[in-house]
Amino acid sequence: MGWFSAFLQTLPFANSAMLLWGLAASVPILIHLWSKRRYQRVTWAAMEFLLAAVRKNARRIRIEQLILLLLRVSILVLLAMALADPIWSMFAPLTSPLSRNGSTHHVLVLDASYSMDYRASERSRFEVARQLAAQIVNDSRQGDGFSLVLMADPPVTVIGDPAFSSSDALAELQRASVRHTGANLTMTLGEIDTILQRAAARHERLQDRKVFFFTDLGRNTWEEVTGDQCRRRLGTLAEQASLILLDVGQTDVQNLAITDLEISEPLVTVGHPVRIEAEVENFGSRDQQEQQIALHIDGQQVLTETINVPASERTTAAFVHRFDTPGEHRIELRLQDDPLQVDNHRWASVPVREAIRVLCVEGRPGEARHVALALEPGLTKPERVQVVTHFENVLLELDLLQFDAIFLCNLARLGRDEANLLRDYARQGGGLVVLLGDQVQADNYNTMLGGPPGQRLLPAELDMIVGEGDYRFDPLDYQHPIVSPFQGHVRSGLLTAPVWHYFRVRTREDSASRTALAFDTGDAAIVEHRVQAGCCILVTTATSPQSVDRSTTPPTPWSALSTWPSFPPLIQEILAHAVRGRVESRNRQVGESLEGSVRESPSNLNVTVERPDQSTERLAVHADGNDVRWGYSDTNRSGIYTIRYDTPVDREELFAVNVETRESDLQRLDIEQLPSQLRIGMQADEPDAVLPTNQPTQYFRHVLALLLILLLVESSWAWYLGNASA
DSSP: OHHHHHHHHTSSBTTGGGGGGGGGGHHHHHHHHHHHTSOOOOOOHHHHHHHHHHHHHHHHHHHHHHHHHHHHHHHHHHHHHHHHOBEEOSOHHHHGGGSSSSOEEEEEEEEOSGGGGOOSSSSOHHHHHHHHHHHHHHTSOTTOEEEEEEESSSOEEEEEEEEOOHHHHHHHHHHOOOOSSOOOHHHHHHHHHHHHHHHHHHOTTOOEEEEEEEEOOBHHHHGGGGSHHHHHHHHHHHHHSEEEEEEOOOSSOOOEEEEEEEESOSSOBTTSEEEEEEEEEEOSSSOEEEEEEEEEETTEEEEEEEEEEOTTOEEEEEEEEEOOSOEEEEEEEEEOOOSOOGGGEEEEEEEEBSSEEEEEEESSTTTTHHHHHHHOOSOSSSOSEEEEEEEGGGGGTSOGGGOSEEEEESOOOOOHHHHHHHHHHHHTTOEEEEEOOTTOOHHHHHHHHOOSTTTOOSSSEEEEEEOSSOBOEEOGGGOSTTTGGGTTOGGGOTTTOOBOOEEEEEOOTTOOOEEEEEETTSOEEEEEEEETTEEEEEEOSOSSTTOEETTSSSOEESBSGGGSTTHHHHHHHHHHHHHHHHHHTTEEETTOOEEEEEETOOTTOOEEEEOTTSOEEEEOEEEETTEEEEEEOOOOSOEEEEEEEOTTTOEEEEEEEEOOGGGGOOOBOOGGGSOTTEEEEEEOOSTTOOOOOOOOEEOHHHHHHHHHHHHHHHHHHHHHHHHHHO
């Protein structure tokens, strides 16, 4: 009987087995046939007269009885059809998987990249996609399964194992939202493959599988489809399921975006003007004239500027602002509204200080004098940089985190405890600058400040002292931020500063160090690398005239760098690069983690984060030595994240999270470049596109209405025939 059951499932009825009740329609026929055989012929004179009259009307009587029989049979047939629940769909491409009773696995893939937030009308592309997906859920059959994937970077599996409740699927669709990222198509296809294979193993009855892609076909996402890896994955998916793409994008769209926000100072101090620059890019094909961009400080608009942005070009808008109070401040640059508003904003977190605090640790008296003078010449009031000078034993006595940068000026050697303190200081965002000289013991530095990649503080290993020569600097095409300001300023003296001795250093193969300045011999003069949130910069020659080579007569100085006009600006640029880490850790991109720590706080400290949508969440903390550390990775929206520490710390820290504006380019992939495995279910260049209905129309109500009518007709007809025969 398996073939018969399979045959019933192919019929357009929700409960095809109920059609078996239609066999009851044979009962009136059998009764009719049986009634014709229940009489006997008896000859009777009077009856012969009646039979003559009956024969005269026999044709009419047979027709009347057949009509009554047909009405009774039809009533029973219609009752069986109503019980079987007849259905039919008018949209053939989506009907095929629904022709079987609850055997389809629908995988709904919503493009959640922020280009889907483009609004050609009152509804965004994502809202249109979400409505189309909901329509497919509503048009499905009872027993169908639903999975939901958000195509982002990385992709998000909202419903992995199929959900069999349409209300659950609709609720998850309603909660889904655009992520402020691009989309990774290859990774998304991998997630879909995993979902299909797991569902096939766990739910064997889901024989039909359909994957729906709701997308705007943005080139930034779909250009991956031309690669071999992506095409192989599509081929694998096509063997398991039908792939249908529903296009909700539009052509010839215009978009302006703020692609960058730069602050002239890495650390901002009270009372000193800071220049804030915004880069605005036109991703459209038409010029954008008289566009307003506004500067907001702590939520208040303070300045505006009108700019013109030619088609496919960039324009810079600049503002100058002076902060009057120290503490946490937020900067927001805001363009006037356009159809894609996500990239019309850009934020920065600015911790404003009374002054930049620098600790100079000198190996002998006077070693840090020239460095301290270069850091703060005393030309500005109030002082922008406050320099504190101590001898080397101070590293174990002071709280190093109160300083934004530490300069080690020709220290002979370091102890293990001192090295560990410096390592922790750099990891938490501090800037460490190591200035070498004639007292430095290379083996001690390599041992204490070296180590494996996770523990290494020095960006290069100290080798031997190079002397008895006259050396000059090579700026390496001014590519590094430390030396780039010197480009075009030949009179600064950077290239003419004489150096007679320096340490040759070796960078490791597994090191991420960068050479900012070199000697004309090819050896490094300034090397730097990141140490988690902080930075370590190594200067391989002396910055004080006290460093001399006493093996010669007369003693030869290591360099004349500290007396050269390029020395103060060079030290200022080194400081700016060293302290940049603390600001950069406060300004991240969407998807990057936020991290922080508090010194000497109880382990039960309550730390919460307030997201840009004003929702709050408590963060897990863990002890790390004397520190309490926290981390937060759910940065899927751009804006300001506020970290709050409860008592006894009782303070706030602001983190700015911005979009990566590659997704702001709304160019679309040519549909001809899509692989043949992807069937185009809908091409929409309309803001309010809808699918043709796929709702299987249920006709049982119509059948019941017809059944009621037939019952009335049958009763009336039977009554009429009864009266006529009487």
